[in-house]
Amino acid sequence: MVDYSHIFSERAHGMKASEIRELLKLTQRPGVISFAGGLPNPDAFPKETTREIINELLDEMPEKVLQYGSTEGVPELREVLAKNMQDRGMKVKKNQIMITHGSQQALDLLSKVLLDPGDTIVVGSPTYLGATGAFRAFQCRMETVPVRENGMDMDALDSKLKELDKEGKKPKFIYTVPTFQNPSGVTIPGDKRKKLLEIASKYDVLVVEDSPYSYLRYEGEPQPHLMSLDKEERVVRLQTFSKILAPGFRIAWTVGPAKLIDKMVIAKQATDLCTNPFGQYVAWKYIASGALDEHLEKIKKLYNEKRLTMLEAMDEHFPEEAKWKRPEGGMFIWVTLPEYINTREMFEKALQKNVAYVVGDAFYVENEGYNTMRLNFSHSSEEEIKEGIERLGKVIKQEISEKKGKLRETLITP
Secondary structure, X not given: OOOHHHOOOHHHHOOXXXXXXXXXXXXXXXXXXXXXXXXXXXXXOXXXXXXXXXXXXXXXXXXXXXXXXXXXXXXXXXXXXXXXXXXOOOOOOHHHEEEEEHXXXXXXXXXXXXXXXXXXXXXXXXXXXXXXXXXXXXOOEEEXXXXXXXXXXXXXXXXXXXXXXXXXXXXXXXXXXXXXXXXXXXXXXHHHHHHHHHHHHXXXXXXXXXXXXXXXXXXXXXXXXXXXXXXXXXXXXXXXXXXXXXXXXXXXXXXXXXXXXXXXXHHHHOOOOXXXXXXXXXHHHHHHHOXXXXXXXXXXXXXXXXXXXHHHHHHHHOOOOOEEOOOOEOOEEEEEOOOOOOHHHHHHHHHHOOEEOEEHHHHXXXXXXXXXXXXXXXXXXXXXXXXXXXXXXXXXXXXXXXXXXXXXXXXXXX
16 A cells, blocks of 8 residues: 655645534534534525526526636626625726635635745634635644634734734735624624724735625624725635525635736636636526525525524523624624633533534634634524524533532642
């Protein structure tokens, strides 16, 4: 047998499996109520409208939808996306948009064209683990800034960039999920968004605005997109149809300065030639026909009901030691337990009770967050949410009781 250990590249040796993907394997057995994956609900998939659109496309333009497409993405979709973003306050032209196989590919391509081994970037703590996985593969150094109840700490960001500047290290970019962040669910308010761009300008750093959930707002006032506030072409924005249409299409789009997009296009040519044109034309029809706006209202109503059900169940079944912030949108609730609780150790006990979550430390670059967890409310039924939260509440209460007992024993033992 071939020993591959000495054949793998240095980059491959640094790659790590996704914590969530590995956890999901454990939650597939019958009877497990899983709050682990960030999965849209199948009831939200627009099956009938999709069938109608597909039939129209096959009748009207089969020679386009079944053929190879351009690497940048089909022109019709890029044109309608530019118009859609302009209507939302972002000054975007078609040549600034590239279509990718999900936002994960965009993170990979961005890393490919911006990062050399040893380069520095700045990320939130906690932050989306799919992003850190992509960045880690390109052997960069990730500096972290705390994420508070209202998003990334701007004072800490300024201090971090000042410290790096003194060391002669200029980060390639700041990565942020400013609206309904994965995993914490928090949103950066408008004044802090302006501050973020001021800091980025001060230290001449790009900002990567990952925005998969911004259309999924259930309460509160919308905040301005970073790209709409950007006056220096400093922001690169990532968006996806995975959370608002169907993840199976694997259609997302990246918006940024034309020079950067051109480089990403060249990198993509060597990767997969083009994103699947069929799915792109389906997405185009959804937007052009107005069906997407109607669909968004439907899924926001569906997800909001699930969000409220989970929050009510948590109020009823979680102990007072558990803390969480009510998210105004998105798909996740972030829970913080006492520091003496390790949710990674507790995970197996939860699985024995047929309920699952994502351990919080998976979202930290450094060894932090062992007393936190992420819960997804979009995928499960309301009945499953009620039952699963009751099960999880019992597990948490039992864990707290046991750990408190051990702490008391430690304190009174001579």
